[in-house]
Amino acid sequence: MIPSSVDYTRASSVGEAIRLLAENPDAKLLAGGHSLIPAMKLRLNSPALLIDIARIAELRFIEDTGNAIVIGAASTHADIITNPLLRALTAMIEAGELIGDTQVRNMGTLGGSIAHADPSADWPAVLLALEAQIKVQGPDGERIIPAVEFFTGFFSTALDTGEIVTEIHLPKPTAESASAYRKFMQPASRFAIVGCAASVTVKGGVISAANVAFTGVSDAAFLDEGVASALVGKPATLENIEVAASAAAEGDMHINEDHFASQAYRKHLAKVYAKRALAGACGL
Amino acid sequence: MPKITLTVNGKTHTHEVEGRLLLVHYLRDTLGLTGTHVGCDTSSCGACTIHFDGKAIKSCSLLAAQADGSSITTIEGLAPEGELHPLQEGFKEEHGLQCGFCTPGMIMCAADLLSHNPDPSEQEIREGLEGNICRCTGYHNIVRAIQYAAQKSAVAV
Ligand SMILES: Cc1cc2nc3c(=O)[nH]c(=O)nc-3n(C[C@H](O)[C@H](O)[C@H](O)COP(=O)(O)OP(=O)(O)OC[C@H]3O[C@@H](n4cnc5c(N)ncnc54)[C@H](O)[C@@H]3O)c2cc1C
Ligand code: FES
Numbered sequence: 001m002i003p004s005s006v007d008y009t010r011a012s013s014v015g016e017a018i019r020l021l022a023e024n025p026d027a028k029l030l031a032g033g034h035s036l037i038p039a040m041k042l043r044l045n046s047p048a049l050l051i052d053i054a055r056i057a058e059l060r061f062i063e064d065t066g067n068a069i070v071i072g073a074a075s076t077h078a079d080i081i082t083n084p085l086l087r088a089l090t091a092m093i094e095a096g097e098l099i100g101d102t103q104v105r106n107m108g109t110l111g112g113s114i115a116h117a118d119p120s121a122d123w124p125a126v127l128l129a130l131e132a133q134i135k136v137q138g139p140d141g142e143r144i145i146p147a148v149e150f151f152t153g154f155f156s157t158a159l160d161t162g163e164i165v166t167e168i169h170l171p172k173p174t175a176e177s178a179s180a181y182r183k184f185m186q187p188a189s190r191f192a193i194v195g196c197a198a199s200v201t202v203k204g205g206v207i208s209a210a211n212v213a214f215t216g217v218s219d220a221a222f223l224d225e226g227v228a229s230a231l232v233g234k235p236a237t238l239e240n241i242e243v244a245a246s247a248a249a250e251g252d253m254h255i256n257e258d259h260f261a262s263q264a265y266r267k268h269l270a271k272v273y274a275k276r277a278l279a280g281a282c283g284l
Numbered sequence: 285m286p287k288i289t290l291t292v293n294g295k296t297h298t299h300e301v302e303g304r305l306l307l308v309h310y311l312r313d314t315l316g317l318t319g320t321h322v323g324c325d326t327s328s329c330g331a332c333t334i335h336f337d338g339k340a341i342k343s344c345s346l347l348a349a350q351a352d353g354s355s356i357t358t359i360e361g362l363a364p365e366g367e368l369h370p371l372q373e374g375f376k377e378e379h380g381l382q383c384g385f386c387t388p389g390m391i392m393c394a395a396d397l398l399s400h401n402p403d404p405s406e407q408e409i410r411e412g413l414e415g416n417i418c419r420c421t422g423y424h425n426i427v428r429a430i431q432y433a434a435q436k437s438a439v440a441v
């Protein structure tokens with residue numbers, strides 16, 4: 001299928017992209033295009049102008065700033081999983097390796113994935129569990145949005161009109177912290193039916209901090225406080241993890257349902273995948 | 285209309301294209317390189333796989349304009365005229381195709397895999413081909429064809 005008519009231009013800097021966005025209200029940013037172009041082919045999306053940001057050098061880098069690993073928004077999934085700086089952030093590698101397939105990972109970008117905020121995308125859960133900070137830039141300058149405030153709903157984010165995601169800051173793990181990502185995938189699309197990212201700090205065998213985040217379960221990725229609070233202060237054992245994981249996806253929340261997985265099945269999977277991700281993070 | 289200049293199989297081309305023109309249609313319809321196939325509308329089948337600056341990508345999910353300034357290799361450019369690439373030979377020797385529709389995409393994806401993992405395990409080959417669907421072969425002979433190519437390339441080195 002063929003998209004409807006569209007103009008194309010390439011921005012050479014973030015500043016130029018912001019200016020073009022401000023001047024063209026019907027424009028859309030184009031990064032890897034692996035969410036936007038399939039949607040345009042189906043005519044679900046018909047922008048008048050595409051502003052290609054994939055080749056802006058200041059958006060495609062990965063660096064260690066001492067406290068954090070900073071990833072430029074136009075870094076591809078493949079850039080991330082092959083970069084040695086990310087090796088200690090296990091959940092990033094485990095999630096990135098499970099995105100789509102080789103070809104998708106060679107084109108799709110971290111910034112594009114989080115701006116798109118598909119409720120089944122993998123990166124949002126990982127960024128929540130790792131307490132990422134998302135740097136965005138717009139006509140009024142820069143601001144930092146914590147991941148927990150970024151994903152606001154179904155394909156919705158805290159990005160304002162005209163803003164661009166520029167950097168994702170991931171706090172570096174300490175010697176006592178570790179993370180993992182596990183997903184039950186839709187066999188054809190490989191998107192998450194349920195994906196769980198877990199990050200834990202274990203001091204002297206006791207869990208002193210934990211984050212558990214889900215994707216695929218609700219209308220947006222979210223941190224599951226119920227599981228995390230049931231773990232903190234407990235020894236890092238499989239029994240304690242299992243008890244805590246049984247609290248997953250409970251409470252007053254919307255649970256997704258489609259012809260692959262009912263609400264009850266998704267809830268069940270959330271508990272199973274919380275257990276697996278936490279066990280992975282604890283090295284059990 | 286965007287004007288693009290790109291290298292395809294070593295040859296430089298310049299064209300004015302519609303912004304919405306997909307790279308696969310540029311390759312097939314404008315350049316006449318019909319070895320790259322279109323098997324789906326949903327970026328799922330991998331029949332359109334080519335190399336974009338050395339990396340396997342699905343050319344049905346990319347605009348021709350995005351390829352401005354880049355270097356493209358299609359199945360036609362994998363081996364010199366009249367010769368078979370070890371992967372092409374492997375697919376022939378190991379009966380890695382039936383109808384052949386998926387084959388160019390399979391070979392281009394496998395070439396990307398072998399370029400960074402010259403001696404993949406069977407599992408790594410199967411995972412490397414996740415983005416390519418074959419409705420005929422059941423994949424076993426495709427895996428053997430890639431193992432054949434990996435061995436042959438190892439001998440050649
Ligand atoms: C076959 C297939 C399988 C897939 N499987 C998975 C999977 O298993 N898991 C998964 O998580 N994803 C999956 N994806 C989605 C893939 O990861 C996309 O690449 C990603 O979601 C979007 O990134 P992109 O760079 O391609 O963005 P684009 O498609 O270019 O853009 C997406 C949206 O984000 C906006 N945008 C892009 N960059 C920025 C920026 N820096 N700032 C602000 N807005 C921006 C665009 O305007 C657009 O609205 C799959 C895609 C395909 C085609
Ligand atoms: S034609 Fe099916 S993935 Fe490109």
Ligand code: FES
Nearest residue numbers: 382384418419420
């Ligand atoms: S040989 Fe027919 S689709 Fe693969």
